[in-house]
Amino acid sequence: xxxxxxxxxxxxxxxxxxxxxxxxxxxxxxxxxxxxxxxxxxxxxxxxxxxxxxxxxxxxxxxxxxxxxxxxxxxxxxxxxxxxxxxxxxxxxxxxxxxxxxxxxxxxxxxxxxxxxxxxxxxxxxxxxxxxxxxxxxxxxxxxxxxxxxxxxxxxxxxxxxxxxxxxxxxxxxxxxxxxxxxxxxxxxxxxxxxxxxxxxxxxxxxxxxxxxxxxxxxxxxxxxxxxxxxxxxxxxxxxxxxxxxxxxxxxxxxxxxxxxxxxxxxxxxxxxxxxxxxxxxxxxxxxxxxxxxxxxxxxxxxxxx
Amino acid sequence: xxxxxxxxxxxxxxxxxxxxxxxxxxxxxxxxxxxxxxxxxxxxxxxxxxxxxxxxxxxxxxxxxxxxxxxxxxxxxxxxxxxxxxxxxxxxxxxxxxxxxxxxxxxxxxxxxxxxxxxxxxxxxxxxxxxxxxxxxxxxxxxxxxxxxxxxxxxxxxxxxxxxxxxxxxxxxxxxxxxxxxxxxxxxxxxxxxxxxxxxxxxxxxxxxxxxxxxxxxxxxx
Amino acid sequence: xxxxxxxxxxxxxxxxxxxxxxxxxxxxxxxxxxxxxxxxxxxxxxxxxxxxxxxxxxxxxxxxxxxxxxxxxxxxxxxxxxxxxxxxxxxxxxxxxxxxxxxxxxxxxxxxxxxxxxxxxxxxxxxxxxxxxxxxxxxxxxxxxxxxxxxxxxxxxxxxxxxxxxxxxxxxxxxxxxxxxxxxxxxxxxxxxxxxxxxxxxxxxxxxxxxxxxxxxxxxxxxxxxxxxxxxxxxxxxxxxxxxxxxxxxxxxxxxxxxxxxxxxxxxxxxxxxxxxxxxxxxxxxxxxxxxxxxxxxxxxxxxxxxxxxxxxxxxxxxxxxxxxxxxxxxxxxxxxxxxxxxxxxxxxxxxxxxxxxxxxxxxxxxxxxxxxxxxxxxxxxxxxxxxxxxxx
Numbered sequence: 001x002x003x004x005x006x007x008x009x010x011x012x013x014x015x016x017x018x019x020x021x022x023x024x025x026x027x028x029x030x031x032x033x034x035x036x037x038x039x040x041x042x043x044x045x046x047x048x049x050x051x052x053x054x055x056x057x058x059x060x061x062x063x064x065x066x067x068x069x070x071x072x073x074x075x076x077x078x079x080x081x082x083x084x085x086x087x088x089x090x091x092x093x094x095x096x097x098x099x100x101x102x103x104x105x106x107x108x109x110x111x112x113x114x115x116x117x118x119x120x121x122x123x124x125x126x127x128x129x130x131x132x133x134x135x136x137x138x139x140x141x142x143x144x145x146x147x148x149x150x151x152x153x154x155x156x157x158x159x160x161x162x163x164x165x166x167x168x169x170x171x172x173x174x175x176x177x178x179x180x181x182x183x184x185x186x187x188x189x190x191x192x193x194x195x196x197x198x199x200x201x202x203x204x205x206x207x208x209x210x211x212x213x214x215x216x217x218x219x220x221x222x223x224x225x226x227x228x229x230x231x232x233x234x235x236x237x238x239x240x241x242x243x244x245x246x247x248x249x250x251x252x253x254x255x256x257x258x259x260x261x262x263x264x265x266x267x268x269x270x271x272x273x274x275x276x277x278x279x280x281x282x283x284x285x286x287x288x289x290x291x292x293x294x295x296x297x298x299x300x301x302x303x304x305x306x
Numbered sequence: 307x308x309x310x311x312x313x314x315x316x317x318x319x320x321x322x323x324x325x326x327x328x329x330x331x332x333x334x335x336x337x338x339x340x341x342x343x344x345x346x347x348x349x350x351x352x353x354x355x356x357x358x359x360x361x362x363x364x365x366x367x368x369x370x371x372x373x374x375x376x377x378x379x380x381x382x383x384x385x386x387x388x389x390x391x392x393x394x395x396x397x398x399x400x401x402x403x404x405x406x407x408x409x410x411x412x413x414x415x416x417x418x419x420x421x422x423x424x425x426x427x428x429x430x431x432x433x434x435x436x437x438x439x440x441x442x443x444x445x446x447x448x449x450x451x452x453x454x455x456x457x458x459x460x461x462x463x464x465x466x467x468x469x470x471x472x473x474x475x476x477x478x479x480x481x482x483x484x485x486x487x488x489x490x491x492x493x494x495x496x497x498x499x500x501x502x503x504x505x506x507x508x509x510x511x512x513x514x515x516x517x518x519x520x521x522x523x524x525x526x527x528x
Numbered sequence: 529x530x531x532x533x534x535x536x537x538x539x540x541x542x543x544x545x546x547x548x549x550x551x552x553x554x555x556x557x558x559x560x561x562x563x564x565x566x567x568x569x570x571x572x573x574x575x576x577x578x579x580x581x582x583x584x585x586x587x588x589x590x591x592x593x594x595x596x597x598x599x600x601x602x603x604x605x606x607x608x609x610x611x612x613x614x615x616x617x618x619x620x621x622x623x624x625x626x627x628x629x630x631x632x633x634x635x636x637x638x639x640x641x642x643x644x645x646x647x648x649x650x651x652x653x654x655x656x657x658x659x660x661x662x663x664x665x666x667x668x669x670x671x672x673x674x675x676x677x678x679x680x681x682x683x684x685x686x687x688x689x690x691x692x693x694x695x696x697x698x699x700x701x702x703x704x705x706x707x708x709x710x711x712x713x714x715x716x717x718x719x720x721x722x723x724x725x726x727x728x729x730x731x732x733x734x735x736x737x738x739x740x741x742x743x744x745x746x747x748x749x750x751x752x753x754x755x756x757x758x759x760x761x762x763x764x765x766x767x768x769x770x771x772x773x774x775x776x777x778x779x780x781x782x783x784x785x786x787x788x789x790x791x792x793x794x795x796x797x798x799x800x801x802x803x804x805x806x807x808x809x810x811x812x813x814x815x816x817x818x819x820x821x822x823x824x825x826x827x828x829x830x831x832x833x834x835x836x837x838x839x840x841x842x843x844x845x846x847x848x849x850x851x852x853x854x855x856x857x858x859x860x861x862x863x864x865x866x867x868x869x870x871x872x873x874x875x876x877x878x879x880x881x882x883x884x885x886x887x888x889x890x891x892x893x894x895x896x897x898x899x900x901x902x903x904x905x906x907x908x909x910x911x912x913x914x915x916x917x918x919x920x921x
Contacts (some may be wrong), residue, residue: 080660080662100778100779106627352873357873381877396870400539409871414876419531502819513735
């Protein structure tokens with residue numbers, strides 16, 4: 001009787017939609033409540049976590065989009081959020097110096113570069129300090145953009161996968177499949193960079209900032225870094241430094257973290273150095289994701305290795 | 307009331323000997339017993355009360371042959387028949403005067419402490435002039451007041467025989483007379499017989515009869 | 529019987545001094561062994577429960593008891609130190625969660641426990657006021673510490689120097705109280721908790737100062753060389769960590785060689801625990817792994833042996849006291865001979881005399897019993913607190 005009335009009144013379709021909507025809400029609510037909360041200290045790890053965790057995780061990377069996460073310091077409220085997370089993904093290699101000054105639960109912390117500590121690179125052009133004649137140096141000298149060597153990025157992604165599987169064993173198969181897909185994508189980027197560099201292994205390049213150590217070491221590049229900011233015109237001393245570097249390292253291209261201002265580009269052109277952008281992608285890109293940024297980076301390298 | 311015949315007593319291991327061939331006291335009589343110290347006056351009172359048992363002879367108090375009773379019998383006789391007044395009052399320091407007066411009712415099952423008994427105690431105390439001291443302890447009373455309390459205790463169970471051993475011995479002259487007067491009044495009121503051991507010769511004329519223990523023992527009354 | 533009790537009560541009341549002494553003696557002789565029993569039972573419970581809740585403890589080879597006492601009850605005796613590498617070693621096995629402890633320093637008579645955030649979940653410690661540890665320099669107070677010192681969130685606390693003339697070593701650090709824990713009825717109530725890195729700052733292994741690589745004050749620079757600036761002793765080190773100077777704080781050298789007093793290992797499961805223990809069996813291993821419950825149980829066995837001696841001593845003292853009490857009663861009876869003769873003359877039975885004396889004894893025993901029960905009741909109610917103050921501190 002009721003069904004007859006409903007049919008007659010053309011109410012079946014709206015009711016179907018209502019029921020589906022309610023069901024969807026219940027399912028979503030259940031999922032949202034069950035998702036692992038994963039906090040990261042940089043965007044690459046957030047990307048890996050999203051790819052591997054899928055709908056089983058809620059990934060949070062709280063650094064504002066316009067800061068370098070390596071130097072960002074969260075406030076107390078955000079530190080508390082980190083403390084409450086199910087997993088805290090750290091880059092290691094002294095990235096995110098704030099981590100050594102706060103209290104985080106080790107049971108939730110994953111040092112994703114733990115397995116390749118022996119391959120850490122110490123930056124040579126950083127001034128450290130010590131105390132007294134024989135004092136140990138402070139840890140300012142480690143390079144930390146480990147993911148720019150995509151073989152190391154794969155190892156970091158593997159640590160993310162293992163951590164998630166340990167935390168949620170029932171979803172291990174799902175995580176494994178997702179990780180495999182991610183690893184394949186990372187491998188493609190890795191091979192892509194290798195292929196480009198292989199064109200001219202001895203090609204000299206410049207880096208606008210000392211952030212390309214792992215890229216350079218991982219792919220056998222001849223890259224020297226200076227200290228130029230993309231949004232600042234070079235100073236007299238910076239130009240002098242460039243001149244001295246070029247005397248021994250005749251680079252035709254400089255890699256920039258982001259698009260530099262025209263003044264800088266012109267100054268470099270005058271010295272015979274062209275500019276290309278190689279975004280380390282430490283923070284979330286305005287458009288696209290880690291993979292799209294890396295693919296663009298490969299395109300930039302192709303230009304630099306032309 | 308009292309009849310003693312051919313009484314012999316001695317304490318074990320002692321040379322002291324008490325011998326009373328004949329002694330009697332009529333009911334209601336007030337008899338004073340005098341004699342030198344150590345002659346056995348207190349022993350006689352103890353024998354009359356059934357505290358001691360004679361080696362030989364008969365003691366009759368009223369219809370009771372005290373000398374023939376066993377321990378329990380003599381105790382029951384003592385409770386029901388005898389009121390004792392001691393020279394040193396023998397009040398208990400830790401009890402109030404009222405509790406001292408009521409004491410016999412608390413130490414024997416034979417006497418029941420009822421409301422009626424308490425009323426009689428209050429009356430006795432009033433008669434003896436110590437009703438204002440009933441809540442005090444003996445330490446707070448004078449010698450005379452203490453002896454009055456002791457007399458109340460002795461008289462409360464309505465004994466038919468009152469034995470007073472130097473009842474005025476520790477009192478000053480004024481009190482001696484007064485206490486004796488009060489004792490005599492109460493004895494008369496209760497129709498009791500009084501046998502009192504005393505050294506106070508001034509008081510002797512007040513008694514019905516005076517018995518010299520020494521001559522008494524030789525069979526003569528004074 | 530009522531009359532006997534009445535007379536006995538009047539006698540007892542009148543002879544207050546004697547009665548009080550008798551009651552006190554009997555109460556004392558009953559209370560002593562029973563109180564000791566209650567306190568020992570409570571101390572056994574407290575010590576064991578704390579030990580049983582700590583699965584494994586790693587420290588430098590040496591006294592297992594010192595290791596357990598310092599780690600579980602924050603005892604003054606600091607065991608031989610090991611390094612943070614010991615915690616990393618556990619972590620790398622993937623068999624257990626390591627929780628390092630650095631219990632060495634004090635503040636206003638209370639131990640400073642340097643540890644990690646995991647400790648609070650492990651011990652199920654909850655925040656009653658304020659918030660948990662967040663940044664370097666924060667401290668969280670145990671419930672008793674907060675109430676004894678009258679401190680709460682937003683207050684500060686300065687660490688104590690290790691000794692009076694500690695001029696070149698541990699120097700006082702002003703810590704910020706950010707939270708107070710709920711009472712836990714354990715040694716945690718009496719401790720001040722800091723992140724282990726803060727404990728290293730107290731020791732001077734970490735510190736904060738202006739950036740010497742960029743300073744304009746050349747008097748603080750000892751030597752400049754290729755890639756390094758060595759500062760001299762003139763360089764001022766911050767004595768307090770604030771949000772403003774937090775960035776200036778750092779550690780020198782590899783933190784894996786930094787000291788800890790022990791590492792609590794929380795195995796993922798029983799099998800992991802067994803496997804982990806197996807990794808420390810080598811005689812050349814400089815570290816030891818202990819089961820705290822076993823160590824404390826051994827300690828308690830020794831205590832029980834001493835208790836037997838104490839029981840024997842108390843029994844002898846008790847016997848002596850009973851004999852003295854009997855003597856007092858006997859002498860009292862002699863003093864009351866005259867009273868007994870009087871009431872006998874008044875017609876009192878011997879049995880009644882016996883009942884009166886028995887009533888006195890009963891009243892004294894009853895009063896002693898009530899007092900004893902009251903004292904034991906108070907001891908029982910406060911046993912937990914008393915044991916903590918007397919034995920745990």
